[in-house]
Amino acid sequence: MNKQQLASKIWESANKMRSKIEANEYKDYILGFIFYKFLSETELMRLKASDFTEDDLPQLTEDNPDIVEFVQGECGYFIAYDNLFSTWVKQGNDFEISNVRDALSAFSRNINPAHRKVFDGIFDTLQTGLSKLGTDARSQSKAARDLIYLIKDIPMDGRQDYDVLGFIYEYLISNFAANAGKKAGEFYTPSEVSQLMSEIVAWHLQGREQIKIYDPTSGSGSLLIHIGQAVARRNGNPDSIMYYAQELKENTYNLTRMNLVMRGILPDNIVARNGDTLEDDWPWFDTLENKEETYNPLFVDAVVSNPPYSQNWDPTDKEIDPRFSYGIAPKSKADYAFLLHDLYHLRADGIMTIVLPHGVLFRGGEEGQIRKNLIENRHIQAIIGLPANIFFGTGIPTIVMVLRKKRDDDRVLIVDASKHFIKDGKNNKLQASDIKRIVDVVSSNRTVPKFSRLVSIDEIRANDYNLNIPRYVDSSEDAETWDVYASMFGGVPKSEVEQLEEYWNAWPSLKAELFRDNGACYACDHDDIATVVRNNADVQAFIASYGQAISGLPVDLRSRLVEHPEQVDALGQETAIGKELDAMIAGTPLVDPYDAYQKLDDAWNGISIDLEVLGSEGFDAVRAVDPNMVVKKKAGKDVEVQDGWIGRVLPFDLVQRELLHDDLTAIETDERRVQDIDSEIETILEGFDEDDKQNSDAINQDGDAFVATELKKAVKAIGKNPASDFERGLVQAQKLFDETKKLKSGIKTKRNALEEKTCNTIKALTDEEARQLLEAKWITPLQKQLEALPNAVIDELIGKVNALKNKYATTYADVCGQIDEAEKELAGMLGDLTGNVRDMAGLEELKALLGGE
Structure with missing residues (x-):
């Protein structure tokens, strides 16, 4: 079972098991148990690396101070043998909820003092919530036992990047967020928004050896994790990144720490605090006692945050707080308070990205003054308008603002990405190509028609510092116009044909084949526009040229992916292939490179899972076949049973189509x-x-x-x-x-x-047959998707030409003639009607108005 299948299975089972418990609460239980399993198995892994055997494990007791101290030094905590997750599993039906309570209490007293800030109280939410798993100890024990058996098969191999554990954890958090309504915003930033912010930050920080990143409203920690991963991909050393996190709600703060620890981040690199970011700036003081002695202001390379939108805060006496030197946000809207807090903690060469409601761009009063100060001091680098309904629990329009502590450029890049998304259930979602499109314009600081624009500070001043995106970028579709002459006399207006100039530039001979110049307008005499377009020599040359441009991709992909798939760095290769694909089609007009990138990313979702399996299990995994387990009803209960077999990497239908064609054809014939x-x-x-x-x-x-x-x-x-x-x-x-x-x-x-x-x-x-099948699974479908892109462009033009032709096919005179005919017909039909004197007088008047006799 690959990581997506395992994550889906766990989510479906967990969602059934939670019964009447709110999704927002149940997440704390299952995620808490997963974290405890992680810590338990991490301890076992490190002990076995130090030559401990299974027979040695029962010696893990609190009565053995040498072993306790050794384990604390290795892990930062100590878990006794009786409290190990694996021991719970072995207990079977003898497991009781008291085992969990005892284990969590023991964990708290056995934390390494040097790592107390990372682990202290991390299970408080789970500990206090155990009673909600059932009405008595028996039902609580069963619920906990079910959870333990549900998650026992999650592998915990500790790999830094796209590891199975991290994927499942993120998958569960996102699904709980989708089911938590308005409370979702308290703990989760959609991964696509996190990726967008991560790529912008990582682009700015590339090349730095030691990096500090900070999220003052950390939620589940996913935003910090995405930033860290993106930075590490460019800089190569994940252990060179320090993570600072603060979160107000205790249960969410615990979630932050769990998530960071489980991604393989060293405890020494995690500094987290449970506190009110706006009230208690952090980390000014290592302790709240003796503040004067422990004053330690924090300045970091990057700040990222998705604070609560327009919440109340207390601005009393904040004038003396150096964070708010540009102004005090109104007490009913803390948005700019969070922004100024983030900006204050940046180093001079740092960068920050923050998610805010759209209103911060144009609201007046104190917010208008703060906005003016930010603009005049050149802090705002970019404003990115996101699609509506992209966050769980709220449909309000939002933006990502990119700010710098010091910059020389006095222009602001305004990006309207509100039209770039796909529907995903009830929400809108950024695709990989949408993220790349935004990151490309921000990193290159360039204007793209109907998408982005560099705006001078003089223009912003002239607009009284109003940054509302539609003032600067018009992403709306052009309004449809009607040509009066063509409406009266027919034909296609030349001005509307010229609006398709990009096509005529790419296919110079096509316009003359489609349209005949009759002086005032163009005439389009063809009944079958599609045939004319597709048979045009320039269009056919365009298809051939594009096909030639990408013809070398399959050979290259085979070399990169298929020859030694167990050695492939999936993330690095997707980036490299994306760049190569860009270069291949750079000279091809009309084909949108972001469409090509999206095809690659869609295919990569499946390819990367296979590469991960082959990377962890070796090339022989391609020859593995597993039982296909499905859930069926038996005696009123859901029971998991085997229903045939599935290939671990190679789908049966692919193997049958490629190697067992005759057998498959015989069945299909029947x-x-x-x-x-x-x-x-x-x-x-x-x-x-x-x-x-x-x-x-x-x-x-x-x-x-x-x-x-x-x-x-x-x-x-x-x-x-x-x-x-x-x-x-x-x-x-x-x-x-x-x-x-x-x-x-x-x-x-x-x-x-x-x-x-x-x-x-x-x-x-x-081995060769296996590689041919991997090529058929990974490369052939992608190549076909890419080869189809020119046809989409051609179909688009055909649709536009047909629309133009049909738009003016019926003239005003034709419409008037049709109306006259209809009126005469109606008048004639009225003559056949009978009625009383009053009715007939009315009918005679109607006939006169229609022109009848």
Whole structure:
């Protein structure tokens, strides 16, 4: 089971198990248990690396101070043998909720003092919430036992980047957020927004050896983790990053620490605090006692945050706080208070990204003054307008603002990305190509029509420091116009044809083939626009040129991915292939490189999972076959049972299509014959007389289906000499039913045999056969998707030309003539009507208005 399948299975089971417990609360229980499992198995892994054996493990007791001190030095904490997660699993039905309570209490007293800030109180939310798992100790024990068995198979290998544990944890958090309503915003920033902010920050910080990053409203910690991963990919050393986090709500603060620790971040690199960011600036003081002695202001390379939107705060006496030297945010809207806090903690060469509601761009009063100060002091680098409804729990429009402590450029880049998203259930979602499009314009600081614009400080001053995005970037579709002359006389206006200039530049001979110049307008005399476009020499050359440009991609991808897939750095290769693909199609007009990148990313979602399996298990995993476990109802309960087999990496249908084609074709031939028989039976029914249908028990009351048992009886009674067409039809129908039964039985037998043959084929694959199948799974579909992009461009033009032609096909004179004809017809019909004197007088008046007599 790959990580997506395992995560999905755990989520579905956990969502059922939570019963009436709110999703926002239940997440704390299951995520807490996962974290405890992680700590427990991390301890075991490090002990075994120090030559401990299974027989040595029972020595892990608090009564053995040497072992306690050794484990604390290795891990930062100590868990006794009786409290290990693996011990809980071994206890089976003897496991009780008291085991959890005892273990969590023991954990608290056995933390290494040097790492107390990382681990102290980290299980408080889980500890206090255990009572909600059931009404008594027995039901609580069962609920906890179910959770333990649900998560016991999650691998905990501690890899830094896209590890299974981190993926599952993020998957669960995002799904709980989707089910938590408005409370979701307290702990989760959608991963796509995190990735957007991460790429902007990582681009700015590339090349630095030691980096400090800070999130003052850390939630689950996912934003910090994404930033850290993006920075580490560019700088190569994940251990060179210090993570600072502050969170107001205790349970969410615990979630932050758990998430950071589980991503393999060293405890020494985690500095977290549970506190009110605006009230108690942090980390000014290591302790709240003796403030004067421990004053230690924090300045970092990057600050990232998604603070609560427009919440109340207390601005009393904040004038003397150096964080708010640019102004005091109103007490009913703390948005700029959070922004100024973030900006204060930046180093001179640092960068920050913050998610804010759209209102901060144009609201007046104190906020207007703060905005003016930020603009005049050159702090705002970019404003990115996001799609609405992109965050869980709120549909309000939001922005990402990018700020710097010091910059020379006095322009602000305004980006309107509000139109770039896909629907994902109830929410909108940024695609990988949308993120890349935004990051590219921010990193290159450039203007792109209808998307981004560099705005001078003089223009912003002229607008009284109003930064509302539509003032600067118009991303709306052009309003449709109607040409009066063409509406009256027909033809296609030349100005509207010239609006398709990018196509005529790419295919110079096409316009003359499509349109005839009749002086005032163009005429389009072709009935089949698509054929003219597709047969055009320039269009065909365009398709050929594009195909040639990407023709070398399969060979390159085979070299990069297929030759030694177990050694591939999935994330690094996607970036490298993306750059290569950009270079390949750079000279091709009309094809959007971001469309090509999205095709790559869509394919990569599956490729990367396979690469991860092969990377952790070796190339032989390509020959692995696993039981296909499904949940079925038995005695009213959900039971997991085996339903055939699945390839760990190679899908059965792919292997059958590529290597067992004859066997598959034989089955598909029989299946098509079954479909043909269904049609023949339907034809027989339609040919029967209605009286025969109603008088025969072999046909149902609706007359649209045979009754199997009655049909057999009727055919038996008819014997070998049917006397009528109806009887011959019944006999033929029975023969077809018999043939279907035999075919279906044969298909089932052949399917079972093919599945067994597929299992054996996968297990016996040669290395070269395996590589050919990986190529067929990974590369061939991607290449076909990329090759289809020019056709999408061509189809778009065909649609536009057809729309232009149809728009003016009916002139105003034609419409008037149609109206006249309709009025005359109506007047004539009115003459046939009769009624009383009053009615007839009304009808005569209507006829006169219509022009009738």
